[in-house]
Ligand code: SF4
């Protein structure tokens with residue numbers, strides 16, 4: 001093997017006045033950055049291996065460590081930026097596709113931050129959520145064309161099956177295999193306590209988590225891992241995964257090293273074998289084929305559960321969503337190009353798909369114009385970072401949102417983007433038993449519950465400020481948004497006015 005041309009990206013700085021040689025950093029780093037040098041009786045670091053996950057910095061008992069971007073610079077060049085050069089070195093060394101994880105980090109505009117929210121002043125007075133009831137309950141699923149009530153005011157119309165959520169936020173699909181048992185346990189427990197849902201992703205449902213069924217969405221992906229009748233009937237809803245925002249148009253790949261005994265049983269595949277989901281479902285080549293699968297799944301679950309379809313946000317997302325609604329889906333989950341992933345080809349993660357903000361607005365407008373908006377709910381995903389992103393997504397037309405990366409950050413993820421290596425030092429994106437146990441599911445669940453409760457409080461406050469007391473009244477209410485620093489075309493697609501209009 002020839003000499004690597006790569007240089008370190010990060011530099012470990014150790015304050016030797018503080019370091020007590022306790023070796024915590026050495027034991028905690030799965031990337032083997034830290035080592036003890038007997039000759040000098042000092043802890044040392046191999047900067048080349050550092051991924052900036054900050055585990056050592058956080059756990060060092062004397063705050064002796066700091067990680068910085070490596071000060072070594074390439075000569076200034078606006079075109080050949082260091083990342084472009086480094087990627088070429090890597091591919092020249094390996095001959096392989098560049099793998100990456102988590103979401104697209106490129107500096108595309110973040111449209112959430114170019115939208116501001118309205119508030120009431122004088123007329124239509126604001127509502128104080130501490131003193132007046134404020135409703136965040138959300139129902140995901142097809143709504144009837146019209147509602148009939150009997151003479152006593154009781155509902156006569158039979159409602160199609162719905163997912164009932166106490167707040168319009170769910171945990172998005174993350175498979176057991178891509179994330180750890182303890183991460184799944186945290187999500188499942190938090191979903192149950194919050195009265196919302198988490199999502200199995202494409203990896204099947206571990207036998208221990210069947211008890212969380214009423215708060216579980218079970219996914220059916222192209223690989224059909226872990227799919228059987230019990231699995232389909234275990235959840236509150238079934239979701240067909242067509243695509244995902246981080247890697248539209250391609251399938252999935254869970255490396256054999258992450259297929260432990262438990263993962264193999266859950267996925268119904270041999271231990272240590274690569275789990276490859278094909279890019280397309282081999283039985284879906286048209287909307288009619290999709291309709292057949294939707295109705296097969298409804299049949300398998302005796303028409304008791306909503307069946308949703310998850311797609312990546314791409315150019316013609318509105319037309320695709322219209323087809324999905326007409327195929328009989330009860331909800332459409334749309335995942336924008338910043339959505340996270342356990343592993344994706346870097347070029348696809350960073351360059352394929354569109355921002356979720358435009359996708360929500362385009363889909364909602366299309367379904368309204370066709371008079372079928374009530375037939376299907378919209379769940380938006382792809383980098384929802386805080387409660388105002390939730391509000392803006394719903395005002396643009398979503399019924400609810402999925403959060404994935406934000407949920408993992410609540411569990412301790414530090415966005416080092418190394419999930420595909422299986423060495424997650426925070427016990428999240430790993431199957432290594434020594435790493436998995438670093439995440440305590442009770443603490444994880446508590447942190448997730450706190451996060452969603454905090455966001456829900458903020459949503460209520462902001463709704464109150466708008467003079468709205470029910471999240472339903474915000475849905476598609478684009479008058480509540482204004483754009484700042486956007487082009488006419490961007491405002492037109494989002495269906496919002498400019499600030500001051
Ligand atoms: S964890 Fe901190 S104190 Fe302990 S060896 Fe590492 S740098 Fe030194």
Ligand code: SF4
Pocket residue numbers: 053101102408412413414415416417418419420423424425426427428429
């Ligand atoms: S889940 Fe773990 S490996 Fe993945 S980005 Fe977060 S900290 Fe890094």
